[in-house]
Amino acid sequence: MSPFRDDLFAGKTAFIAGGTSGINLGIAIRLAELGARVAVCGRDGGKAQRAAETIGHGALGLSTDVRDYDRTRGAMVQAHEAFGPFNIVISGAAGNFLAPATDMSANAFSTVVDIDLNGTFNVFRGCRDLLDAPGASLIAITAGQAVNAMALQSHACAAKAGINQLVRVLALEWGPDVRVNGISPGPIADTEGMKRLAPDPATRAAHEARIAMKRWGTAHDVAECAVFLCSEAACYVTGTILDCDGGSQVGDASRMDTARGLA
Ligand code: NAP
Ligand code: COA
Numbered sequence: 001m002s003p004f005r006d007d008l009f010a011g012k013t014a015f016i017a018g019g020t021s022g023i024n025l026g027i028a029i030r031l032a033e034l035g036a037r038v039a040v041c042g043r044d045g046g047k048a049q050r051a052a053e054t055i056g057h058g059a060l061g062l063s064t065d066v067r068d069y070d071r072t073r074g075a076m077v078q079a080h081e082a083f084g085p086f087n088i089v090i091s092g093a094a095g096n097f098l099a100p101a102t103d104m105s106a107n108a109f110s111t112v113v114d115i116d117l118n119g120t121f122n123v124f125r126g127c128r129d130l131l132d133a134p135g136a137s138l139i140a141i142t143a144g145q146a147v148n149a150m151a152l153q154s155h156a157c158a159a160k161a162g163i164n165q166l167v168r169v170l171a172l173e174w175g176p177d178v179r180v181n182g183i184s185p186g187p188i189a190d191t192e193g194m195k196r197l198a199p200d201p202a203t204r205a206a207h208e209a210r211i212a213m214k215r216w217g218t219a220h221d222v223a224e225c226a227v228f229l230c231s232e233a234a235c236y237v238t239g240t241i242l243d244c245d246g247g248s249q250v251g252d253a254s255r256m257d258t259a260r261g262l263a
Helices: 022-033 045-055 069-083 106-130 154-174 192-197 201-210 219-230 254-259
Strands: 013-017 037-042 060-063 088-091 136-141 178-185 241-244
Touching: 013 022, 013 069, 013 106, 022 037, 022 045, 022 088, 022 192, 022 219, 037 045, 037 069, 045 060, 060 069, 069 106, 088 106, 106 136, 106 154, 136 154, 136 219, 154 178, 178 219, 201 254, 219 241
Parallel strands: 013 037, 013 088, 037 060, 088 136, 136 178, 178 241
Antiparallel strands: none
């Protein structure tokens, strides 16, 4: 049962880059349920259109590649014309694949950095004068790769680490009228990300055993964290990265299974 009021975001506007599937779509759906007018974007215009229909509540589906500043700014201007100044902006577009650095071309590495890190700069820089400030809330979707080095993930680790620092710098530069935070999801079920990173049931089971909460998260779990960060309850929270990961990053909880006689 959610603790949030049904009309929490009535009259508010949200722009969600990469909000056309997975975790970010879950956030978009939740913000719209709570009354926000929501615009989502991704590269595939048809997918964005379908996402808007899924979100309902008059949501807008737009097409852009966050690597392209001008196109992304154009999408934001379109959303601004339709809905007015943004109270909430989420930067969640990302790309990932498993590969050792020696199997990555320079273009493979820079493609992920360009989508995740440069894309987040483009989204945040591009929306700055379209915000309803003071009071606007910006959220970057980062990942545990930002702080935990992971083999086969040099591109994503570098990109997400950069995002965490970008969040902190923009919090300093854009306070007091704009709050800038990150959410770092743990493994989230039924997402493209986990299809790529843990494709088989055995890997998933091994992951789950290590998590304090003993399960993968849901898009709804992450959406509730986004709702908190965008609400007045978080009015003194900026420059932080909120882990929504069931304790994944704290450490390995599987030893407790041995102690409990479960493993
Ligand atoms: P997803 O379903 O693949 O979502 C990615 C979104 O970004 C889609 O809307 C996609 O639409 C869009 N996108 C990709 N490249 C883009 C580009 N160049 N320009 C504009 N839009 C682009 O992924 P997900 O697994 O839900 O992950 C969502 C976010 O959570 C990512 O930031 C990811 O790093 C983070 N995260 C995920 C997990 C997890 O368990 N899945 C864990 C930690 C962090 P198009 O394909 O149409 O462009
Ligand atoms: N191993 C090594 N290199 C890979 C690779 C892999 N598994 N997948 C892609 N690449 C390389 C390509 O070969 C190319 O390099 P090259 O030009 O030197 O050959 C480079 O990465 C870019 O690939 P391309 O397919 O042209 O990029 P794109 O912009 O069309 O797609 C990706 C971006 C590669 C990140 C793609 O996986 C994607 O669109 N991802 C979005 C969805 C996603 O990843 N969701 C999970 C989010 S956590």
